[in-house]
Amino acid sequence: MDKYKRKKAFQLLATNYELALPPVSFFYPNIIFLFDEKLAVVGREFLFARLNALAVKNRQTLVVTDIGWDRGGFYLSFDELGAGSDGDGYDVCIEVWGQNR
Numbered sequence: 001m002d003k004y005k006r007k008k009a010f011q012l013l014a015t016n017y018e019l020a021l022p023p024v025s026f027f028y029p030n031i032i033f034l035f036d037e038k039l040a041v042v043g044r045e046f047l048f049a050r051l052n053a054l055a056v057k058n059r060q061t062l063v064v065t066d067i068g069w070d071r072g073g074f075y076l077s078f079d080e081l082g083a084g085s086d087g088d089g090y091d092v093c094i095e096v097w098g099q100n101r
Contacts, residue, residue, distance in 0.1 A: 018081065021063060030055035032063045040067050047076075047097045054090055059083045062090070074098030 025031050030052050033040055041048050044067075055062050060082035067076045076094050 024061065028052040030061050032061060034063065034065050040064060044097075047094070050093050050097075051090060054088060054093060058088050060088070074101060 021032050022034065023032070025033060025037055027037075027041075028048050028051070031048060051062060058080075060080050063079040063081060065077045065079065069075070074094070074097070078090070080088070080090075
């Protein structure tokens, strides 16, 4: 019974998280931005088009939480909602885009 209650509590937590998210992007329907979309996308339109295509392929929604440059180069922090697998290709896509800048 305890295992059942933990599972139900986790499902409720995940549902509440998903309901609290802002709506998906108009231009990138499989991406949710937790901050101003225009600020995130400007100059990176090709990157987000590619990430959106990967999300469609993997039947996922990406929740972008942070984006920028640091000492290590370009970074993009995101969460994945939905199926998918460990080899989704997002990290390679972001790394290649950052190296070509």
